[in-house]
Amino acid sequence: xxxxxxxxxxxxxxxxxxxxxRVAREGRGLAFYYYEPSSxxxxxxxxxxxxxxxxxxxxxxxxxxxVQGQVSYRVKDAKKLAEVLDFTVDxxxxxxxDESEKITQRIINEAQTSTSALVHSLTLKEAxxxxxxxxxxxxxxxxxxxAVDALGLEILSVNVLAVKGTxxxxxxxxxxxxxALQQGADQAIYARRNFAVEQERKIKESELNTEIAVEEKKKxxxxxxxxxxxxxxxxxxxxxxxxxxxxxxxxxxxxKLIDTRVQNSRKEADAQGYAIETLLKPYRxxxxxxxxxxxxxxxxxxxxxxxxRLLAENAEKIGTLKITHDLLQSLTNSKDT
Numbered sequence: 001x002x003x004x005x006x007x008x009x010x011x012x013x014x015x016x017x018x019x020x021x022r023v024a025r026e027g028r029g030l031a032f033y034y035y036e037p038s039s040x041x042x043x044x045x046x047x048x049x050x051x052x053x054x055x056x057x058x059x060x061x062x063x064x065x066x067v068q069g070q071v072s073y074r075v076k077d078a079k080k081l082a083e084v085l086d087f088t089v090d091x092x093x094x095x096x097x098d099e100s101e102k103i104t105q106r107i108i109n110e111a112q113t114s115t116s117a118l119v120h121s122l123t124l125k126e127a128x129x130x131x132x133x134x135x136x137x138x139x140x141x142x143x144x145x146x147a148v149d150a151l152g153l154e155i156l157s158v159n160v161l162a163v164k165g166t167x168x169x170x171x172x173x174x175x176x177x178x179x180a181l182q183q184g185a186d187q188a189i190y191a192r193r194n195f196a197v198e199q200e201r202k203i204k205e206s207e208l209n210t211e212i213a214v215e216e217k218k219k220x221x222x223x224x225x226x227x228x229x230x231x232x233x234x235x236x237x238x239x240x241x242x243x244x245x246x247x248x249x250x251x252x253x254x255x256k257l258i259d260t261r262v263q264n265s266r267k268e269a270d271a272q273g274y275a276i277e278t279l280l281k282p283y284r285x286x287x288x289x290x291x292x293x294x295x296x297x298x299x300x301x302x303x304x305x306x307x308x309r310l311l312a313e314n315a316e317k318i319g320t321l322k323i324t325h326d327l328l329q330s331l332t333n334s335k336d337t
Contacts, residue, residue: 003036005091009043014078016042026079042087043095044078048156053108057116063124063169067115067134069160071107071142077152084151106147111158114141125173128163135160 009015011029018024018040025032028046054068075081085099118137119127127134139158142148148155164170 014044048074057119068162072156076154080152110145
């Protein structure tokens with residue numbers, strides 16, 4: 001109706017309504033009526049956006065690598081962005097120009113510029129392994145970039161997803177890595193075998209040392225037994241010598257005792273003999289008949305016996321001697337009485 005229109009935007013869109021070259025209204029998620037012939041409306045999206053990138057660089061050793069990743073950003077200052085790029089929409093809310101590609105390209109250019117110096121200072125292997133350092137370098141470069149600030153953008157995150165060399169170089173690196181891994185595996189096998197041999201040697205040495213120690217102990221035991229036997233034999237010899245000496249001393253003392261006893265017995269016998277000799281000395285000159293007569297046991301029988309002895313002694317002088325039965329009987333009877 002006569003050029004008056006109604007337009008509405010969501011909350012993630014910052015709207016600037018220009019009327020006759022001046023800002024009539026601005027803000028997020030506006031809905032309003034406007035006069036189309038004298039109005040111009042800019043709608044800047046405030047939501048975050050992801051910008052994928054991939055670019056090639058040359059390393060210090062003149063090898064080409066590709067850096068692939070993604071940058072996330074959002075519009076921090078919509079008015080500043082609107083002054084640089086055209087985000088004008090028509091009555092249907094459709095952008096008259098697509099300026100998002102310019103934002104994407106400028107961010108990618110800044111990212112590549114930030115990466116270039118770092119990649120040129122790295123070798124191929126360092127660059128392939130240095131995705132994190134490249135990521136940090138891109139993030140710092142974008143946050144400090146004048147062009148990014150001029151667009152009123154805020155860098156939310158930077159992710160480097162891959163750093164790759166050419167297919168030929170990757171195959172060469174794979175072959176080199178495979179060979180290095182194989183060498184490492186061989187070295188590990190060698191080290192394991194060497195370790196096993198070394199351990200076996202140590203075990204054998206330990207066994208030999210144990211055997212030597214055992215033999216040394218056996219030798220010490222034999223020597224100790226020999227020393228003990230020698231000491232025992234020496235002690236036995238000394239004991240026997242001591243016993244023999246004791247026996248000799250005992251026998252010597254016994255000999256002395258026997259000699260003393262013999263001497264005493266001899267002296268006693270001499271004394272007894274002397275006493276008997278002295279006692280018998282008065283009787284030596286006496287006739288036996290007299291001695292018999294004066295004996296304590298001299299009786300009638302003794303007299304008869306003496307008579308018969310005299311008869312026997314003088315038998316050659318006696319012609320005939322007749323002893324009757326009566327005489328013997330009388331003599332016997334007298335003997336019994």
